[in-house]
Amino acid sequence: MQAQPVDAALVARGRQLAIAADCAACHTTPKGGAPFAGGYAIESPMGAIVATNITPSTTHGIGSYTLLEFQRALRQGVRRDGSHLYPAMPYTAYTQLSDDDTAALYAYFMHDVKPVDQPVAAETKLPFPFSVRASMAVWNALFLKDQRFTPDPGMADPVNRGAYLANALAHCSTCHTPRNVLMAEDLGQPFLSGANVGPWFAPNITSDAVHGIGGWSDDELVQYLKTGQVHGKAQAAGPMAEAIEHSLQHLPESDLRAIVVYLKQTPPVAGDAAQAGVKARHALGEASRDEVALRGLKDVDPGWRVFSASCAHCHQENGTGTSNGEYPSLFHNSATGGDRADNLIATILHGVDRTVAGKPHFMPAFGDVASFTDRLSDQEIADLSNYVLSRYGNAAVKVSVEDVRVARAGGPKPFLAKAQPFMVPAGVLVLLALIALVLRRLRARRARRAF
Known part of the structure; x- marks a missing residue:
């Protein structure tokens, strides 16, 4: 069967989308790692999560994935073999990506990325119970909003474009939105109001003039996203510096301005009343x-x-x-x-x-x-x-x-990370209690039969 010709325009679009989605920041090991070959350990409160090989290698990467399997991984966080990804991979944001854009990403990774036929140097090994990937099915059922982005008909095109870029591709909310006790984003009133990212704090980027970015001009915000520095205001370090280096500085200015227009119209979230x-x-x-x-x-x-x-x-x-x-x-x-x-x-x-x-x-x-x-x-x-x-x-x-x-030590520990040492003993006690309950019922049943 003759192979289908590669759509160069589709591949080029996928390349730009991969930059906007900042795929390289996690899937390319810093300082000389092969592009998208994985191996970078992403520190999380639960432990280090090692980014996987997403080159088109059929032995160690995603080369055997169909488009539908690729879309499922991006949107639902489920691998080809059925195992679940952790939301360090921001599928909670990528689930908003359109069919056309996921197809373009697939074309880029399959036809323009060089396959790396070797495994990552280390595997993700989180402590129990976080090591049970199947538990993510429950987490997804509770918190994954598996819906595509829908433009707001009441908003101008730049706002909708900015919302898609900020929320689906650049996944701004994964850092800038507080999380609940189960480590899911709180998408209610605190949306984009700031959150801990390890030892760093991703600040309030709502339109509030004092606590957010409402006091910045559009040009200043574009300059910051492009360069990471605005004299007399801020300079990027930590995770934001990575986002600018690998992603934002490479976006066209029209996209950066769309992000700014979107952020400047978000509901303002002020700080403490005092x-x-x-x-x-x-x-x-x-x-x-x-x-x-x-x-x-x-x-x-x-x-x-x-x-x-x-x-x-x-x-x-x-x-x-x-x-x-x-x-x-x-x-x-x-x-x-x-x-x-x-x-x-x-x-x-x-x-x-x-x-x-x-x-x-x-x-x-x-x-x-x-x-x-x-x-x-x-x-x-x-x-x-x-x-x-x-x-x-x-x-x-x-x-x-x-x-x-x-x-x-890596920043404040969330509730789940603090509770982890007690989860195994608690699980053992629950199991023993269940066994005791079953034995008690069996004995009671036998006693009734004997009577």
Whole structure:
């Protein structure tokens, strides 16, 4: 049977969709891994989830998948062999993809990606009971909204286009929306209002002018999505830096503007009622003269000592950053002016590493991966954070040594992760109770027969 000719236009569209969906960020191991060959360990609260090989290899990838099987994996999180994927693979968002777009993605992966005929270096091995993939069938029944995107007839085309890009392809809500006790997105009122992503905090991106992005201009938001930096407002690090490096910077400006138009019309979600009337997180702070005032004194803020030794050389002694913006100002900065310090702590621990338009943007880490001479203790990071917040950002926010310890360990643990050590003993007790109940009924039945 003669093979069908490859539709070059369809493949090209699939390539662009794969970029918008940020497939490479998880399925390509950083720093030189073969494209889409898997092996990258994605840290989750339940343990490391290893991304699979999604090249068209028929032995170790998805080369044997039919279009329908490919669509089922994308939309329902079910592999060809019937086993369930974990929602670290954002099928809860990809389920909105249209038939045409899933067909284009399938054409791209099958005809334009080079097959890698080797297994990933490690497999996902979560602790019990998370290791039971079949349990995801129950989770899906509760939380998977298996529906395709439907344009809102009351909205303009750019808004609908932006909604499709943000919610289906770029899966913004998987990071920026809080999750319930079973780790499903809370798609009600808190939609896009911010959530923990490991040690980082994906901020509120609703249209609220103070707590969200309503105070940004459209051009500033497009610039941020394209470059990861807007002077006097924010710079991308952590998972957002990855999204910009692998995906967003490569989208056409029309798509970025569509995302912005959509986000600017989302329902605003404000912060705590007690914070009503406060300034936006990018509007706080000012330059400091502490370097001149404190140098040479004995009784000084320990956080200033750390700042002077580890930070002032790049961010300048007064916190203004470099004139070219490569090292940003520490005031008028969302990492220091927000109502929580997660991103400030995480940036100190893990640094910044993103490449935009071929140019690397880098800040060294001072956590566990730093050299011995650069590594900071939990106490030093807490002192530094409190100094920076008090001088350059939101002085009402305080950082404890415990806050740093939690961030260094991977961030706050959700209920399920905290409960996991007790689930096995609890399961054994339930099983024993069921066995005892069955035995009791059998004995009662025998007793009635004997009578």
